[in-house]
Amino acid sequence: MIIKILGxxxxxxxxxxxxxxxxxxxxxxxxxxxxxxxxxxxxxxxIMMTPGLVINEKVKSYGVIPKEEQILQWLKxx
Amino acid sequence: xxxxxxxxxxLFFLPLWxxxxxxxxxxxxxxxxxxxxxxxxxxxxxxxxxxxxEVPKVLLLLTLIVFVVGIIRSYFSxxxxxxxxxxxxxxxxxxxxxxxxxxxxxxxxSAIPLxxxxxxxxxxxxxxxxxxxxAPMINEIALxxxxxxxxxxxxxxxxxxGLIIAxxxxxxxxLLKLEKYVEPWVYEVKAGRLxxxxxxxxxxxxxxxxxxxxxxxVSKVWIYIVIGIAVGAGIHGYxxxxxxxxxxxxxxxxxxxxxxxxxxxxxxxAAGIIPVVQALLEKGASxxxxxxxxxxxxxxxxxxxxxxxxxxxxxxxxxxxxIVAAGIIIVGYIFNLIY
Numbered sequence: 001m002i003i004k005i006l007g008x009x010x011x012x013x014x015x016x017x018x019x020x021x022x023x024x025x026x027x028x029x030x031x032x033x034x035x036x037x038x039x040x041x042x043x044x045x046x047i048m049m050t051p052g053l054v055i056n057e058k059v060k061s062y063g064v065i066p067k068e069e070q071i072l073q074w075l076k077x078x
Numbered sequence: 079x080x081x082x083x084x085x086x087x088x089l090f091f092l093p094l095w096x097x098x099x100x101x102x103x104x105x106x107x108x109x110x111x112x113x114x115x116x117x118x119x120x121x122x123x124x125x126x127x128x129x130x131x132e133v134p135k136v137l138l139l140l141t142l143i144v145f146v147v148g149i150i151r152s153y154f155s156x157x158x159x160x161x162x163x164x165x166x167x168x169x170x171x172x173x174x175x176x177x178x179x180x181x182x183x184x185x186x187x188s189a190i191p192l193x194x195x196x197x198x199x200x201x202x203x204x205x206x207x208x209x210x211x212x213a214p215m216i217n218e219i220a221l222x223x224x225x226x227x228x229x230x231x232x233x234x235x236x237x238x239x240g241l242i243i244a245x246x247x248x249x250x251x252x253l254l255k256l257e258k259y260v261e262p263w264v265y266e267v268k269a270g271r272l273x274x275x276x277x278x279x280x281x282x283x284x285x286x287x288x289x290x291x292x293x294x295x296v297s298k299v300w301i302y303i304v305i306g307i308a309v310g311a312g313i314h315g316y317x318x319x320x321x322x323x324x325x326x327x328x329x330x331x332x333x334x335x336x337x338x339x340x341x342x343x344x345x346x347x348a349a350g351i352i353p354v355v356q357a358l359l360e361k362g363a364s365x366x367x368x369x370x371x372x373x374x375x376x377x378x379x380x381x382x383x384x385x386x387x388x389x390x391x392x393x394x395x396x397x398x399x400x401i402v403a404a405g406i407i408i409v410g411y412i413f414n415l416i417y
Contacts, residue, residue, distance in 0.1 A: 010187035039190060039388065040263070046270040048156035048195035049188040059272055063156075063188065 001031040001078050006042045006052030006062075013051035016065050020053065023071045031075070088145075088285055099138050106131045121316055129311040132227070136303055139226040140219065141292055147218045148291030152284040154182045156192055157272070159209070163201050168252045169245075171205035176244035179212025180237075186214055186382045193389055198269045203260065204252020211402055212244035215377030219299060223352035232365075235413070240373065243405035250401055259394035299349035306353025313357040326363035333367045334410035338403050341374030351375050366413030373406045 003020060007013030017033065024031050036042055036054075045052055049063025053071075060066070060074050098105075106127060110116050116123035159178045166174060184192070189210060196206040216237055225233035279287075326333045351372055358368050383395055390398070 008187070008190065010185075012185075012187065039194065040267055042191060043194050043198070043267045044270045046195075046272040048160070048192045049183070049185070050191055063183065063185075 001029070001075070002034060002056055003031045004034045004036050004052075004054040004057075006036045006045060006047065006054060007050040008037055008039065008042075010050060012065060016051045016053060019065060019068070020071055020075075023068055024075060027072060027075065029075050088289065095138060095142060099135070102131065102135055102138075106134075125311040125314055125316070128314045129307055132307045132310070133304055136223060136226050136307065137296070137300060139222050140299070140303070141296060143218060143222040143225075144292050144295045145288040148288035149284045150181055151183045151291070152279060152287040154178065156182060156184075156188075156195065160196060160199055160201065163196070163205055163209075164199060166201075166205060168202060168204055169249055171202060172208040172245045172248040172252065175201075175205045175208035175248060176212040176241050179209045179244060180216045180241070182209075182213065184213040186379070186385065189382060189385055190388055193386070194264060194267050195269060197260070197264055198267050202252055203257055204248045204250075206248075207251045207398065208244050208248025211247055211377065212241060214379070214382065215244060215373060216240040217348040217376055219295070220348035220352060220372070220376060223303075223349070227352065227356050228359075236369065236373075239369070239409045239413075240377070243373075243377075243402060243409065247398075247401045247405050251398065254397070256394050256397065259391040259397075261389050261391060264389050299347060302347065302349040303353070306350060310353040310357045310360075314360065317357075317361055326358060326367045328364040328366075328414050330367075333364075334370050334407050334414065337367050337371035337410065338374045338407050341371045342378045342399065342403060343380050344375045345379040345381055346375055348376050364414050365417045366410040366415075369413055370406050370410030373409070374403065377406070378402055 003024075005013060005017045005020070007016075017035065021033065023029075042050070042052065045054060045059050047059060047062040051065070052062040053060045053066065053074075055074055056078050061070075110123060110127050110130060111118060114126075116126060159182045162178065163171060163175055193206060193210065196209070197203065221233050221237060224236050324330065326337065355368050355372050358371075359365065378399055383399060386395055386398075
């Protein structure tokens with residue numbers, strides 16, 4: 001599973017990354033994390049608010065830090 | 079289960095809120111004068127009363143308004159706003175963009191993707207700017223604090239002047255045809271389409287959004303409010319009236335541009351600046367000057383303009399800051415004339 005965090009290094013972006021890593025770790029889910037800082041790259045996902053959470057090239061959330069249960073559900077689906 | 083309990087709690091809190099808010103006066107009277115036995119009329123009692131009354135009052139107002147704004151914002155998203163602005167001509171577009179700037183969730187860290195998203199979908203530059211000016215300038219926290227500390231008139235004045243500045247500044251930027259000062263790569267961006275289905279949350283989801291907004295914002299700003307009001311209380315009790323009159327009063331014509339010059343590079347969140355505003359006003363500074371100072375601190379900020387440097391050439395940034403600053407100065411003078 002490839003998890004991308006889209007954002008240009010805002011506080012929320014770092015928080016999102018930490019949270020998703022934590023949820024994956026606690027539940028023993030293996031994933032590769034990629035940080036996407038490049039604006040043109042970010043825009044390809046069509047979001048207008050950062051941070052964006054992309055799992056296996058699908059945009060799961062943007063502009064917010066989702067709740068843990070929600071993140072876990074996404075991780076399990078993939 | 080947990081969710082529905084939360085909503086019941088929210089319903090229960092509303093009457094409690096009303097009861098506490100409207101009897102706060104008496105509660106604090108009892109606390110300060112009866113329980114602590116401070117003598118009325120002393121500087122210390124005045125300052126203490128001010129502090130213990132204003133802190134819960136402002137926090138109560140903040141909680142309610144942030145909750146309501148959180149629910150309102152759940153009806154708007156940048157995507158929906160972009161769709162509503164598509165195909166709008168100048169002026170009508172500027173008016174709509176400024177209004178949407180108030181209600182669309184916005185954080186200055188998202189200014190770039192939002193700018194790119196708007197421009198890429200063909201929304202005129204001037205209309206995009208109206209949005210980008212209104213969004214940070216008209217801030218719900220500032221609105222709450224002005225309402226709580228100075229009454230609804232001042233809050234309304236703040237909101238309407240903010241809207242007018244955003245509309246006109248965006249309109250002028252549109253007329254000037256400044257597209258050449260946007261970094262060329264902006265126009266080459268090919269934004270993807272979001273695949274996620276349009277969400278249509280239930281009303282109980284929206285209530286959760288409101289509760290989340292309260293948790294996030296109140297936990298972040300309460301400390302600034304307490305500090306700000308503590309400073310305000312100190313000034314309230316001890317600094318002589320009219321202390322600021324000669325520096326920031328009506329007769330000092332140069333005070334408005336100076337206030338803006340000082341305000342633009344300063345960056346503070348709305349919660350931090352309002353108690354300062356209150357202290358200045360109380361000590362004889364005029365409303366127009368203080369309003370100009372506040373708007374330039376909240377609406378124009380150095381970090382945000384530095385972020386914008388990635389997509390705009392320096393000329394356009396200077397024009398943008400110049401036009402908005404000029405608008406703020408004009409508003410300042412108008413208010414000094416009226417009041």
